[in-house]
Amino acid sequence: MLSRKELFKNTMRKSAHAWKRINELRLTEEEASILRFYIDQPAFMDLHWTMFIPAIKGQGTEEQQKKWLPLAYKMQIIGCYAQTELGHGSNIQGLETIATFDPKTDEFILHSPTLTSSKWWSGGLGKASTHALVYARLITDGQEWCACLDDHSPLPGITIGDIGMKFGNGAYNSMDNGVLRFDHVHIHRDQMLMRVSQVTREGKYLQQFGSQDGGLETQVIDYKTQQNRLFPLLASAYAYRFVGEWLKWLYTDVTKRLQANDFSTLPEAHACTAGLKSLTTTATADGIEECRKLCGGHDYLCSSGLPELFSVYIPACTYEGDNIVLLLQVARFLMKTISQLGSGIKPVGTTAYMGQVEHLRQCQCDVQRADDWLKPSVLLAAFQVKATRMSIACAQNLSKFSSQEVDSLRSCNKPYLESG
Numbered sequence: 405m406l407s408r409k410e411l412f413k414n415t416m417r418k419s420a421h422a423w424k425r426i427n428e429l430r431l432t433e434e435e436a437s438i439l440r441f442y443i444d445q446p447a448f449m450d451l452h453w454t455m456f457i458p459a460i461k462g463q464g465t466e467e468q469q470k471k472w473l474p475l476a477y478k479m480q481i482i483g484c485y486a487q488t489e490l491g492h493g494s495n496i497q498g499l500e501t502i503a504t505f506d507p508k509t510d511e512f513i514l515h516s517p518t519l520t521s522s523k524w525w526s527g528g529l530g531k532a533s534t535h536a537l538v539y540a541r542l543i544t545d546g547q548e549w550c551a552c553l554d555d556h557s558p559l560p561g562i563t564i565g566d567i568g569m570k571f572g573n574g575a576y577n578s579m580d581n582g583v584l585r586f587d588h589v590h591i592h593r594d595q596m597l598m599r600v601s602q603v604t605r606e607g608k609y610l611q612q613f614g615s616q617d618g619g620l621e622t623q624v625i626d627y628k629t630q631q632n633r634l635f636p637l638l639a640s641a642y643a644y645r646f647v648g649e650w651l652k653w654l655y656t657d658v659t660k661r662l663q664a665n666d667f668s669t670l671p672e673a674h675a676c677t678a679g680l681k682s683l684t685t686t687a688t689a690d691g692i693e694e695c696r697k698l699c700g701g702h703d704y705l706c707s708s709g710l711p712e713l714f715s716v717y718i719p720a721c722t723y724e725g726d727n728i729v730l731l732l733q734v735a736r737f738l739m740k741t742i743s744q745l746g747s748g749i750k751p752v753g754t755t756a757y758m759g760q761v762e763h764l765r766q767c768q769c770d771v772q773r774a775d776d777w778l779k780p781s782v783l784l785a786a787f788q789v790k791a792t793r794m795s796i797a798c799a800q801n802l803s804k805f806s807s808q809e810v811d812s813l814r815s816c817n818k819p820y821l822e823s824g
Contacts, residue, residue, distance in 0.1 A: 408569060408577050412531070419449055423479060451527045452476070459537050463597040484526045484533040488583055491520025493700060496539060498621050501586065503596075505544035507607040510593050514540060514586040522585050525701055529582025530566030536584065537597075544607045561587040569706040571714075576704065576772030623750040624700070634698055637691045644684050651680060672753045677738035682727035682734075685720040692717060735798065742799045757788040764792040 455475050460469060475481045500521030504513045516522055529536060558564060563585040570576045596603060624630055658673045683800045688737045696703040696710045703710050719729050741755050751758045767789060776782050
C-alpha cells in the first residue's frame with residue numbers, strides 16, 4: 405500500500421544495497437551479470453544491461469565502446485533505450501524525432517516536431533537515467549535515414565519527465581517510464597553510434613539500410629485485425645443499450661401488474677434481469693480487456709482511462725449476484741418452461757416462441773445466400789431454433805439424474821434465491 409514515490413524509493417534502496425554488496429565482494433563482470441538475475445532491482449536496471457549496453461556493443465565503434473562501456477559496467481552512467489514514441493512503437497521507419505546533420509558545426513540537431521514524436525515509455529528515462537540511446541530519423545545531405553544516436557541528458561532544449569501511473573499499485577509503478585522531447589538540441593557527430601552506419605564530416609551517409617517511400621502511414625484502427633476485434637464490441641454496446649430500454653419497459657409493466665395483484669410476468673422479469681445482468685457485465689469485463697490489448701502499450705497507463713474502467717466495472721461480475729449463479733436461475737426458468745409445454749400451458753413474453761416447439765425442432769434453415777443473414781427475421785428464427793433445441797437437450801440430460809441429485813443442485817442456489 406505504499407505510494408508510488410515510496411515504491412520507487414524502496415526499489416532504488418534495494419538495488420543500491422545489492423550493487424554495494426557486489427562491489428564489496430569484488431565480483432567479476434561475468435559473476436555480477438549472473439547475480440543480477442537474482443536481484444530484486446528496478447526494471448530500468450534490466451534495460452540498462454539488456455538494451456543500452458548491448459546496443460553500444462553492437463552498434464558502437466571500437467573507440468566508442470572503449471569510452472562508454474567501462475562507465476556503463478561500473479554504473480557510473482545509467483542508460484535507457486529511447487525508441488518508442490507516443491505515436492510510434494515498433495514501426496521504426498515511422499518515427500518522427502528528427503536528427504538533422506549540420507556540416508558547418510559537425511553536429512546533429514535533435515528535434516521533436518510534433519506531440520506524437522515525444523519519446524514515450526522508456527524505462528528509467530523519467531528519473532534515473534543519465535544517458536539515453538535515442539532512435540531518430542536522420543536528415544543529411546537533403547535525404548532521410550533511420551539512425552541510432554547516443555545522447556547526453558539533460559541538456560538545454562530537453563523536456564523530460566515521468567509519464568504517470570500505470571495499472572495496479574506495485575509492479576510497473578516502481579518503474580520511472582519517461583517522456584522525452586527535443587527542441588533543436590545540438591550534439592556532436594561522434595555521439596552517433598557508427599559501427600554499422602556512419603555520417604562523414606561532409607555529411608555523407610554510408611551503409612544505407614533503406615528509407616521510407618513517403619506514403620501515408622496506416623492508422624492502427626484501419627487494420628482489419630483491429631476492426632474484427634473492436635467492431636463486434638461496438639455493435640454489442642448498441643444492442644445492450646437497446647435491450648436496456650426494453651428492460652425499463654418490462655419493469656414498468658411488471659410493477660403495474662403487481663399493483664393489480666397480477667404476478668404472472670414476475671418469473672420472466674426475474675429471469676430476464678438475472679440473465680442480462682450476467683451477460684452484459686461479463687461482456688463488459690471481457691470487452692474492456694480486449695480494448696486494453698487493442699491499444700498496445702498505452703493501455704497500461706492510467707491516463708488511458710482503461711485501468712479505471714477495469715477497476716470500476718469488473719466488480720459488477722460478482723456484486724448484486726454472482727454471474728454464474730444468476731445464469732443458473734435463468735436455466736431454472738427455462739427448464740420450468742420446457743416442463744410445462746406438454747401440460748397445455750403456453751409460454752408468454754420472451755419465451756412465447758417455445759410454444760411452437762415441434763416446428764422449431766423440425767424446421768430447416770432456408771438461407772440461400774449470404775445476404776439473407778442480414779434479415780432480422782432470419783437471425784431471430786435461427787436464435788429461436790437454437791435456444792429451443794439447447795433447452796430441450798438440457799432438460800433431457802437433467803431427466804437422467806435422480807430427483808435427489810436434482811434437488812442437491814437446486815439447493816446450491818437456495819441462499820441466493822432466498823436473498824432475492
